Amino acid sequence: MEQILDIARRSAQSAEVFRVTSIRTPVHFEANRLKQIQTKESVATALRLVKDGKMGFAQASGHIPPADLVNMALETSQFGYQANFAFPSLMSFEKVDVFDPQVEHIGIDSMISLGQSVIDAVCANTAGILCEGSISRGTATFEIASTGGGHASCKRTNFSISLDGMLVRDGDILYVGDIRSSCRPILDPSPVTGEIIRQLDLARTNAPIKSGNMPVIFTPFGLAGSLLAPLISAFNGKTVLDGASPLKEKRGMPVFDSRLMLTDDPTIPYQPGSTPFDDEGVPARRNALIDHGKVVQFYYDLHTAALAGASSTGNGSRGGGMPSPSVHALVIEGGNVSQADMIKDLKEGIVIEQLMGAEQGNILNGDFSGNVLLGYKVENGEITGRVKDTMVSGNVYQLLKEVLAMGSDSRWIAGYVSTPSICCPSIAVSAK
Amino acid sequence: MQDRLFSVIRGLKADYIEVRLDESQSSRLAYRGERLEEAGRTASTGGCVRALIKGGWGFASFNSIDRLAESAATAVEQASHVGKGRSEFSPSRAVIDKIEAEYKKNPVEVPLSAKKSILDEYNSIMLGTPGIQTTSVGYADIKKKVIFANSDGSYIEQSRIDLNLRLSAIASRDGDVQQVGLSIGSKGDFSTVEGLQERVGGIARRAVALLSAPEFKGGTFTVVLDPVLAGVFVHEAFGHLSEADHIYENPQMRDIMVLGRSFGGQHLNIVDGAAVPGLRGSYSYDDEGTPASKTYLIKEGVLNSRLHSRETAAKMGEKPTGNARAINFNFPPIVRMTNTYIEPGATTFNDMISGIKEGVYARDWYGGTTSLEMFTFSAGEAYMIRDGKVAEMIRPVVLSGNVFTTLHNIDAIGDDLDMNQGGGCGKASQSPLPVSNGSPHIRIQNCLVGGK
Numbered sequence: 001m002e003q004i005l006d007i008a009r010r011s012a013q014s015a016e017v018f019r020v021t022s023i024r025t026p027v028h029f030e031a032n033r034l035k036q037i038q039t040k041e042s043v044a045t046a047l048r049l050v051k052d053g054k055m056g057f058a059q060a061s062g063h064i065p066p067a068d069l070v071n072m073a074l075e076t077s078q079f080g081y082q083a084n085f086a087f088p089s090l091m092s093f094e095k096v097d098v099f100d101p102q103v104e105h106i107g108i109d110s111m112i113s114l115g116q117s118v119i120d121a122v123c124a125n126t127a128g129i130l131c132e133g134s135i136s137r138g139t140a141t142f143e144i145a146s147t148g149g150g151h152a153s154c155k156r157t158n159f160s161i162s163l164d165g166m167l168v169r170d171g172d173i174l175y176v177g178d179i180r181s182s183c184r185p186i187l188d189p190s191p192v193t194g195e196i197i198r199q200l201d202l203a204r205t206n207a208p209i210k211s212g213n214m215p216v217i218f219t220p221f222g223l224a225g226s227l228l229a230p231l232i233s234a235f236n237g238k239t240v241l242d243g244a245s246p247l248k249e250k251r252g253m254p255v256f257d258s259r260l261m262l263t264d265d266p267t268i269p270y271q272p273g274s275t276p277f278d279d280e281g282v283p284a285r286r287n288a289l290i291d292h293g294k295v296v297q298f299y300y301d302l303h304t305a306a307l308a309g310a311s312s313t314g315n316g317s318r319g320g321g322m323p324s325p326s327v328h329a330l331v332i333e334g335g336n337v338s339q340a341d342m343i344k345d346l347k348e349g350i351v352i353e354q355l356m357g358a359e360q361g362n363i364l365n366g367d368f369s370g371n372v373l374l375g376y377k378v379e380n381g382e383i384t385g386r387v388k389d390t391m392v393s394g395n396v397y398q399l400l401k402e403v404l405a406m407g408s409d410s411r412w413i414a415g416y417v418s419t420p421s422i423c424c425p426s427i428a429v430s431a432k
Numbered sequence: 433m434q435d436r437l438f439s440v441i442r443g444l445k446a447d448y449i450e451v452r453l454d455e456s457q458s459s460r461l462a463y464r465g466e467r468l469e470e471a472g473r474t475a476s477t478g479g480c481v482r483a484l485i486k487g488g489w490g491f492a493s494f495n496s497i498d499r500l501a502e503s504a505a506t507a508v509e510q511a512s513h514v515g516k517g518r519s520e521f522s523p524s525r526a527v528i529d530k531i532e533a534e535y536k537k538n539p540v541e542v543p544l545s546a547k548k549s550i551l552d553e554y555n556s557i558m559l560g561t562p563g564i565q566t567t568s569v570g571y572a573d574i575k576k577k578v579i580f581a582n583s584d585g586s587y588i589e590q591s592r593i594d595l596n597l598r599l600s601a602i603a604s605r606d607g608d609v610q611q612v613g614l615s616i617g618s619k620g621d622f623s624t625v626e627g628l629q630e631r632v633g634g635i636a637r638r639a640v641a642l643l644s645a646p647e648f649k650g651g652t653f654t655v656v657l658d659p660v661l662a663g664v665f666v667h668e669a670f671g672h673l674s675e676a677d678h679i680y681e682n683p684q685m686r687d688i689m690v691l692g693r694s695f696g697g698q699h700l701n702i703v704d705g706a707a708v709p710g711l712r713g714s715y716s717y718d719d720e721g722t723p724a725s726k727t728y729l730i731k732e733g734v735l736n737s738r739l740h741s742r743e744t745a746a747k748m749g750e751k752p753t754g755n756a757r758a759i760n761f762n763f764p765p766i767v768r769m770t771n772t773y774i775e776p777g778a779t780t781f782n783d784m785i786s787g788i789k790e791g792v793y794a795r796d797w798y799g800g801t802t803s804l805e806m807f808t809f810s811a812g813e814a815y816m817i818r819d820g821k822v823a824e825m826i827r828p829v830v831l832s833g834n835v836f837t838t839l840h841n842i843d844a845i846g847d848d849l850d851m852n853q854g855g856g857c858g859k860a861s862q863s864p865l866p867v868s869n870g871s872p873h874i875r876i877q878n879c880l881v882g883g884k
Binding site for chain 1: 459460461462464465467468469470471472473474475476477478488489490491492493494495496499503506507510511513514544545548565566602604607608609610611650651652681682684685688762764798799800801802803804805806807808809810827828829830832834836878880881882883884
């Protein structure tokens with residue numbers, strides 16, 4: 001990295017190198033059996049430099065001669081935007097625990113038996129089900145250095161269990177599944193098994209449903225899959241800067257139910273989304289986005305913040321190109337109503353566990369519409385079965401303006417969002 | 433290189449082993465509103481080894497060719513750890529071949545400044561349209577060379593050039609935000625992204641018009657899809673279900689997907705094939721060294737064939753179709769679509785809509801996804817059909833269906849096949865894979881449309 005900076009220094013005013021080195025070992029299961037073991041090594045290097053006041057960018061995966069990388073970035077700098085911020089030069093960070101050496105010591109055979117034990121338990125519960133999924137362990141090192149003298153690095157471990165079951169009966173396909181992820185080894189498979197069996201039990205029979213408006217319970221999975229994408233877009237400093245966020249003039253104003261609290265929190269120990277610094281070397285920090293229903297702030301990277309006259313909130317993220325604003329780990333604060341009590345209070349309603357196609361609507365506007373891939377009908381306070389061939393449509397701002405109940409059942413979904421179930425007064429259901 | 437790869441392969445013991453080396457260069461330009469947000473270049477090198485032993489697979493990927501021998505040993509060791517049964521893998525003839533990239537107008541040779549000036553023009557057309565709040569523009573091209581060698585004795589070098597342009601016009605008024613997009617892709621012809629001024633102006637005007645369009649109340653309707661959206665429909669509604677890796681180890685799915693089963697009317701023919709030339713999903717060999725083919729998935733309404741890798745074909749006693757594809761060296765090949773389309777029929781567009789009292793005309797695409805049985809696909813543009821005529825514009829709709837009924841409900845197939853090359857396909861974290869899909873206009877009875 002120093003070599004790249006040295007070469008860049010000869011032609012550019014300033015430069016910054018970001019490198020991720022990772023190794024990941026997923027163990028894959030298919031049709032209830034172990035199918036494949038993989039080992040994936042990768043190194044990716046990204047260079048930003050400022051030449052004649054303009055930003056150039058190049059990146060490489062795999063080995064590349066440092067001079068080539070610098071030349072590529074110099075070439076693009078002719079077209080780059082006017083550099084409006086300085087690469088951080090002072091880099092010291094609060095410690096956040098994201099590395100557990102135990103992860104690297106979990107043997108392949110332990111990972112295999114972990115996966116097989118979930119599959120065996122699910123198969124014992126439901127005959128004919130076919131499970132697939134993976135158990136994965138990995139280590140990634142993030143390094144960042146700039147010509148201003150700043151240098152930081154962080155090593156992070158990850159362990160995840162992801163398993164799906166597919167049950168075909170009478171030309172009808174049912175999908176169930178769970179995913180859990182942590183910076184520490186997940187050695188107890190029972191929460192995953194329990195979740196999959198819970199979904200199977202609720203979906204044993206199909207229940208009829210009619211078109212109309214009715215109360216809706218989003219489970220943690222359902223909420224993460226349908227309501228989050230519009231919110232993530234609306235709080236993105238770039239969407240706000242472009243005037244395309246419905247929240248652009250709502251800072252400090254009540255927009256959501258007063259019980260709604262949404263925080264981006266990269267400081268929680270051993271969560272996969274946690275980190276001491278973002279992908280630009282800015283300290284990552286806990287940012288409240290919604291406080292008691294009020295819009296608190298938006299999230300920024302360095303470039304967007306400079307354009308907006310704001311400061312980076314430590315949300316610079318690299319998803320394959322130049323940094324852009326992105327959240328680390330969202331936490332919606334839980335309430336005190338159990339999911340069972342939510343259901344008990346409904347005369348007629350729908351529970352949404354998985355919505356398919358929700359992200360295909362006009363996310364900018366908060367709209368979503370999708371097919372209920374897994375969801376249940378509620379009648380007189382009881383779940384009567386799985387709904388099928390059913391679509392729901394709604395708008396996040398209308399749904400979360402006034403909610404009926406916030407659940408006490410918060411959980412992490414894939415390590416990047418923690419949310420309870422939320423019960424909302426009305427959603428539009430279209431059924432065959 | 434050929435000798436080096438063969439010597440690594442010959443030095444190891446496995447039922448099957450393959451090595452793939454990737455080398456690619458890409459350039460990207462991205463705008464948000466007036467701002468050029470990214471002008472960047474990327475170079476990538478890497479490779480992988482995959483080994484099959486007693487039915488178990490090992491796979492190791494690496495960034496540096498220096499790691500080849502070690503990764504190959506790892507893949508073999510992993511495969512032998514997994515393998516407990518018998519390997520089933522369709523045999524293939526050894527092929528030695530070299531395929532150069534096809535291009536009409538090579539995007540890699542177009543200077544970045546020329547690309548930028550075209551995007552600048554499109555962006556200013558959109559931003560100059562009254563009512564447009566902002567835009568998003570993304571362009572990328574990639575030149576890629578893949579070297580493949582396997583234990584059959586095949587050695588294949590394939591190069592390709594792919595490009596993609598995505599434009600969105602975003603209109604806003606009184607807190608309401610609407611957007612319309614355009615996505616264009618091509619296998620090595622930069623001229624496909626030139627001369628789009630008319631269409632770019634059109635998406636901007638439509639985004640503004642959407643602010644005044646009424647919301648749609650959901651329900652079941654007679655729906656007419658344009659060739660672009662019908663292409664997304666056939667990809668989601670049937671293409672994914674045709675991928676044999678969803679079927680081959682699932683006895684119930686094998687019963688459901690038995691060849692000869694009726695899925696639609698006699699007028700329905702669905703094709704997939706990388707051997708269909710000149711499209712984004714076209715290639716000569718797949719990532720297991722199988723030559724590309726053209727496969728009739730549905731012929732005259734009846735399930736005729738499916739998409740295979742060498743493993744799924746062997747396990748189902750069918751022939752490989754050349755559909756095993758990997759997005760890059762970090763992934764093993766899996767069964768994927770290539771160019772998927774509904775063959776044209778004889779109905780004109782006017783005849784198709786003339787009998788519809790109240791229906792929906794859905795055009796263009798925004799997205800699509802499937803669970804195999806149920807699928808959703810969303811229109812970029814939608815109108816009511818009233819008394820046999822296209823009537824007022826409505827807010828874009830999401831449509832949904834069930835594969836076992838919806839294909840039967842197609843009761844008219846148009847005469848105007850068109851291929852959409854702007855999409856990419858995602859499966860098992862490998863996204864977006866270049867594919868194309870298409871169809872003529874089609875009419876579907878009793879289709880579920882979401883709405884408030």
